[in-house]
Amino acid sequence: MDIHEYQAKERFALEGIPVPPGQVATAPDQAEAIATEYGCAVMVKAQVHSGGRGKAGGVKYCNDPGEAREHASNILGMDINGLTVEKVLVTPAEDIEAEAYVGVLIDRKHQAATFMVSPDGGMDIEEVAASTPDRIRKLSVDPRYGLMPHQALWLANFLYDDPALIKQATKVVAQLYDSFVNSGASMTEINPLITTPAGEVKAIDAKMSIDENELFRRPDVAEMRDLSAEPSSETKAREAGLSYVKLDGSVGCCVNGAGLAMATMDLVKYYGGEPANFLDIGGSSNPDKVVSALEIITSDPNVKVILFNIFGGITRCDDVANGIVEATKRIDIKPPIVIRLTGTNEELGLQILEEAGFSAYTSMDDVVEKAVELAKG
């Protein structure tokens, strides 16, 4: 789960990381009022779950409240990488002398939270890693000991020469680790961590993603989910216990298992079609889940055909077939449905489907080819 910059800054502030003040506005008037309150030049920053906000014109410097109003009015409602900006953060503009980068993510190879720091902040860290890897220092934190003080110092030493700055950065590094752990994060970064002319170190931008598996024990973090930042179909899927990602194609996919769901999407592409979504209905053959899945898929106007790909392992094919028949009785579905059903109790399942008038297949390739043909109409 991604959270917004202003929310990540709230998480940082809880651990004592220096962040500039800031308030969220959802209307230009509000942005103007906040800028007036600060009485200085401000930044108006789009709050969307996407990188490249600056390049898209979603981050603007404003000399006075009038400019804040004008820029907020342009940014609110703006589309950034397919996401609509619903909120802006208004925050005093800072004078910047230097920019550094401090990030933590889960490193799969070392199986641990891992720091990446660089004195070259303000740019995409992947670019820094690719072009000047010697400008990055990495450290995996042993989960048994946590981040040790000398390790925080070792990271800070890489960022600055001035002892006063190193001292501040050492603290920030340790606080960022605490923020990562206490938020149940899977990734967080400060980019840039700036130095002001007065010699202060501050986090002026913040990113954080939360491990979904942590939310059950962190209600304060779970509350940060912004439903306006995701398609309503994805919210509905999550509430129904389905794993769904909306895509742009016309073949609606409904599959049991994440790996098979991805392989099904790939096969749609292989046969010249485009998948409309990723959807894993899991191991359940509960008709309610099938109904939810069908409602979600058919809410996408691009969908021209619905493709079921079910491999019955522990899940029984006859249960799934009954689920599909039951679901289609409960809701009216316009696009044609093609079904592949194989595995446990396959014959029974196919019989149930054929009696209900569905075309059912046993081979994954055959059903995908048919679906693509129907989608092309």
Place this chain on the structure above:
Amino acid sequence: MSIFINNDTRLVVQGITGRDGSFHTRQMMEYGTQVVAGVTPGKGGQTFEGPDGTSVPIFNAMDEAVAHTGANTSVVYVPPAFAANAILEAVDSGVSLVVAITEGVPVLDMARAHAFARDNCVRILGPNCPGLLSPGQSKVGILPAQIVTEGPIGVVSRSGTLTYEAVFQLTSVGLGQTTCVGIGGDPLIGTNFIDCLEAFEADPETSAVVMIGEIGGTDEQEAAEFVKAKMSKPVVGFIAGQTAPPGRQMGHAGAIISGSAGTAEEKMKAFEDNGIAVAQRPADIVGLIQDALA
């Protein structure tokens, strides 16, 4: 032969009285797995009724279960909030393999559990995995037994149902398996591709390996280099997620392209560059294995 589990596997089921635990315990026993104990805190002294009048003693804790039954392997069906503790307890109990089926365990909890397992030289498989099955010998986890048969192919995969798809196709043309291993869809897993490839290479009964990967991370790329450097047996690969958009989690917590890293394209190229035949579709796996064995 087989890898990780065989006729000598003596299994303890953690969470044996739960809905999933009890269902799959019966399935494993029907397959012939030696389930010697169950653990559910607070239910010690009771017995679990298995198929055909068999029964399994239930203990309150792992150490008691191991002491009384000589169990050497555990399988975890405990709900996510308690799964990491169950894994730690298993690692501390003297078993040598812990198979964690549970999906949804917090990643930072698993970082600690994996470190603890390494310190104690215990293998963790998973979490968020379907387990493993050595046809004709033992099944630990949730893999459907009816799709496997004994034979010379090793199968290792990050996915569940996609593995079933591949195994089912192998079985339908008479290509049986030594062991089918689902290593799990989480970002931090205890047993990776290389661990399985190394074991299949050492297993005299295995003559070829099917490796099924997906987007996210670099485990497949490292495995590809391992295949080139260390393996004499042919390996056929498949990668799911060619159409997955970057930055979006595709069901599995670990199936996410971060920045430009972990794409299907990158992994398929690593396979090709290191002499692994790449199946474009699941249906091509069988043909490539037949070519490799010819």
